[in-house]
Amino acid sequence: MTKLKLISLNIEMDKHLPQVLPFLEREQPDVVCLQEVFEKDMELFQNTLGMRGDFVSVSIVDLKYVEGVLVHDEELAKKGPQGIAVFTKLPVHSEGVRYYHGEPGEVPRHSRDYHRFLLWREVEKDGAHFTLGTTHFTWTPDGSASPEQHKDIQALFTILEEFPEVAFCGDFNAPRGGEIWGLMAKRYTDTIPLLYDSSIDPEFHRAKGLRRLVDGLFCTSGYRASEVRLVEGVSDHKAIVGFLEKLV
Numbered sequence: 001m002t003k004l005k006l007i008s009l010n011i012e013m014d015k016h017l018p019q020v021l022p023f024l025e026r027e028q029p030d031v032v033c034l035q036e037v038f039e040k041d042m043e044l045f046q047n048t049l050g051m052r053g054d055f056v057s058v059s060i061v062d063l064k065y066v067e068g069v070l071v072h073d074e075e076l077a078k079k080g081p082q083g084i085a086v087f088t089k090l091p092v093h094s095e096g097v098r099y100y101h102g103e104p105g106e107v108p109r110h111s112r113d114y115h116r117f118l119l120w121r122e123v124e125k126d127g128a129h130f131t132l133g134t135t136h137f138t139w140t141p142d143g144s145a146s147p148e149q150h151k152d153i154q155a156l157f158t159i160l161e162e163f164p165e166v167a168f169c170g171d172f173n174a175p176r177g178g179e180i181w182g183l184m185a186k187r188y189t190d191t192i193p194l195l196y197d198s199s200i201d202p203e204f205h206r207a208k209g210l211r212r213l214v215d216g217l218f219c220t221s222g223y224r225a226s227e228v229r230l231v232e233g234v235s236d237h238k239a240i241v242g243f244l245e246k247l248v
Contacts, residue, residue: 007029052088060108204234205236224245
């Protein structure tokens with residue numbers, strides 16, 4: 001049965017490119033889903049990986065942490081939009097982006113708002129078709145569920161229900177064991193092995209010692225995930241690496 005190799009990773013903008021790019025080259029995935037990508041770096045990723053890349057903007061980042069406090073940074077804002085990107089060499093049969101907060105148009109400043117959406121592609125490998133989505137879900141400061149997260153997860157579920165079978169990944173900003181992750185795990189298979197209790201990188205993340213599993217790969221019953229692992233030392237979040245098989 002055909003296996004598709006997938007990687008999902010929050011790359012924290014351009015802070016870890018010397019680690020991210022060689023890692024992706026070594027792993028040789030079929031599909032790469034990245035969060036917090038600068039639009040300005042898309043050509044670099046496409047040329048390095050030899051893959052078609054598609055980018056959708058989330059916001060223009062005008063905030064950074066200084067000693068644990070968010071402050072405005074206009075120099076950072078000059079780097080332009082950051083968002084979500086999908087890369088693949090496989091044939092793409094259909095594609096789209098569905099917003100559950102915000103809408104296409106002007107890119108907001110992150111200090112005011114940010115877009116949230118499912119970026120999806122239907123790709124083909126060895127005659128098997130895979131519908132794959134990725135998102136960067138609603139953030140809360142302490143990982144606890146907020147009214148905004150509850151509203152957004154229901155809107156995301158409505159979008160996901162449009163696909164008979166789907167696998168989706170990303171940075172969900174909601175830890176396993178919490179309300180939002182629990183809602184997802186009731187509807188979809190949580191493929192991250194239980195041996196992992198954190199997807200926060202112990203070296204590169206600004207909050208040293210933080211242990212939360214917030215990056216996920218979920219799928220409907222028509223898919224089977226195997227060899228799923230988390231890889232540290234790449235970005236401030238660990239990379240998800242795994243294989244998907246289409247069962248129906």
